[in-house]
Amino acid sequence: MSSILTNTGAMVALQTLKGVNASMATTQNEISTGKSVSSAKDNSAVWAISKVMEADVSGFKAISDSLSLGESTVAVARQASETVTDLLTDIKGKIVAAQEENVDRTKIQTDISALRDQITAVVGAAQFNGLNLVQGTEDVNVLSSLDRSSDGSVTATNIKVSRQDQTTTAGTFGSGTSIAANAVVADSATAVASAANTAVVTYADTWAAADTAQLTVAGVDLSFTATGTDVTDVASYFAGAINGLGLEGVTASNTAGVLTISSTRAFEGMNVKSTATTAGDGSSDITAVNGAGPTGTNTASDSTIAQRSEKIDLSTVAAVADGDGYKVTVGSSSYNYIAGKDESMEDVAKGLKTAIDGGSIAGVTTKVVQDATTKAWSLQVDNDGTGSASLAFSTAGNAGGKASGGLFGLDKIDVRTNAGANAALDSIENLIQSSIDAGANFGSTQSRIENQSDFIGKLTDSLKSGIGTLVDADMEEVSARLTALQTQQQLAVQSLSIANQAPQSILSLFR
Incomplete structure (x- = not known):
């Protein structure tokens, strides 16, 4: 049935054209923006996810800048520590040279002072953007990551950089809790006194000809065979034998059969052992050691003279x-x-x-x-x-x-005397080790920061790729769809035109 009031064909053609035009508008938007989801109305869930990820990418860019700054700061500190180590090694060479007495120690001390001043200059200059990691003890945190949990909360993660104080400051003695x-x-x-420590060996009772006494001092075995009964002979022999050994810091004396062995060895104890083989009841007991009777590990036959220190x-x-x-x-x-x-x-x-x-x-x-x-x-x-x-x-x-400071004592090194040169040799080893430890610590931290920086760069690329997968338009698909829609649009327009001409044919029925 034909009607001049309702043109069903035209309505169908019009709706088709509107649908094609809407698809055309969407396709053109994808072409102009390059995104299949450019706003929340396109796909709210995907849009929300992409925006969170874009925020993370922006945060990771800031983290990358933080890591670059931290890496540069640590690199300066590491280089300073390595330079200090080289200078301390040079100082050690001077100290070793000063161990020889036939040198001009005053000139050597002048060289050491110059190297020490150079170390102070290096430590003072080792700053980046005002931050010096070789002065002070407070740790520095370098922002290294943003960790997002499953509930959406975000936590900042830091790499702790431990300062390595390379100054010569003495520090300040506190007034807190007693330790x-x-x-x-x-x-x-x-x-602390200079008096010698002693062991007293008493030769007593009845001795006879052919009786023997054995005495071990500092690992040296001595033996005496009696020719008579006088215990003074035994003690006198051992006193002379010990003095004749030339043991450093060791002397002996005899008083009526009482042998006193004295040791002024500073950092080394000395073992004394005494035994005897007699026909009668002759004895050779250690009756005193370090000013008292033998007790504990010290016995009448085996005792140790304590070090003087x-x-x-x-x-x-x-x-x-x-x-x-x-x-x-x-x-x-x-x-x-x-x-x-x-x-x-x-x-x-x-x-x-x-x-x-x-x-x-x-x-x-x-x-x-x-x-x-x-x-x-x-x-x-x-x-x-x-x-x-x-x-x-x-x-x-x-x-x-x-x-x-980590180089505490460096400013006190003075090799102009024998004692000073000897003490300096011990001190410089500790100072070199402190500087080596500092350099190794900074090197390890710098390597970690570099690895984290590389990871953040790769992570950022992965996030960008993920965002692109979610929201970017497939341009090959869009191009093919545009061509199809253009054809559909032309056909829809033509179909609507034909439908609009249908009522005109009804007029021919009334001619």
Whole structure:
């Protein structure tokens, strides 16, 4: 049925044309924007995901800048530490040369002072954008990542860069909690004296001709065969034999059959063994050692003369915190070392040694030792009497101080005397190791930052690729679709034109 009021064909053609035009508009938008999802109305879920990912990409770009800044800062610190290590090695060469007495130590000291000043200049200049990682002890955090959890929360992750103080500052002794129990003078000694320690061997009772006595001193075996009954002969023989050995720091004397063996060895004990084979009841007992009767591991036949030095025993269980200060008083002067972060009792012992050596106390030498069994560290302090026969000796400790610099003691090195040259040789080894540790730490951190920077770059590329997969238009598909829609549009227009002409044919029925 034909109608002049309702043109169904035209309506169908019109709707088809509108649909084609709408698809054409969508396709043209994809072509102009390059995106299949350019707004929330295109696909709200995909659009939301893409926007979150785009925000992360923007954040990772900032992180990449942060890592680049951090890497440059650490690289400067690493180079400074390596330079300091080279300069300290040069100083060591000068110190070794100063061990020979037939050299001009004053000129060597001048060279050392120049190298020391250069180290100070390097440490002071090792900053990037105002941040110096070889001064101070506070850690620095470098922003390294943004971690998004499944609930949508975001957490910033940092790479911690530990400062490695390479200054010569002495630090500040604190006034906090007492930690004196962590550094105790052995045997409750109150002075470090130059007097020798002794072992007394008493030859007594009835001896006869052909009786024999054996004595071992510092690993040297001695033997005497009696020709009579006088015990003085036994003691006299051993006194002469010991003195004839020329053992360093060891002498002996005889008083009516009592042999006194004296040792002034600073850092080394000396074993004494005494036995006898007699026809009667003759004896050869060690009746005193280190000023008292033999007790404990010391017996009447086997005892050890203690080293002359006094000892500070450091705790094997106490942790060392940043700012823990330890003080040793020798004579009328006190010497401090304040620990930094991540240090141990070994560092404390070596730091105190450096402090005392730097004091240039006449006749005083030091040594750091670790017990092979307990692994406890100790500081031994000796006095040979050059300055004073006896010096007051005590320790103290407080928390809450400011740490000594990593090159603490460098400014106290003085090789113009024998004692100074010897002490400097020990100190420089510790300083070189400190600088090497600093360089290694910075190198490891720099490598980590570089790896993280590479990862962030690759992660950013992956996120961009993922966003593109979600929202980018497939241009080959869009091109093919556009061609098809253009054809459909032409046909729809033609179809609508034909449909609009249909009512005109009805007029011919009325002619």
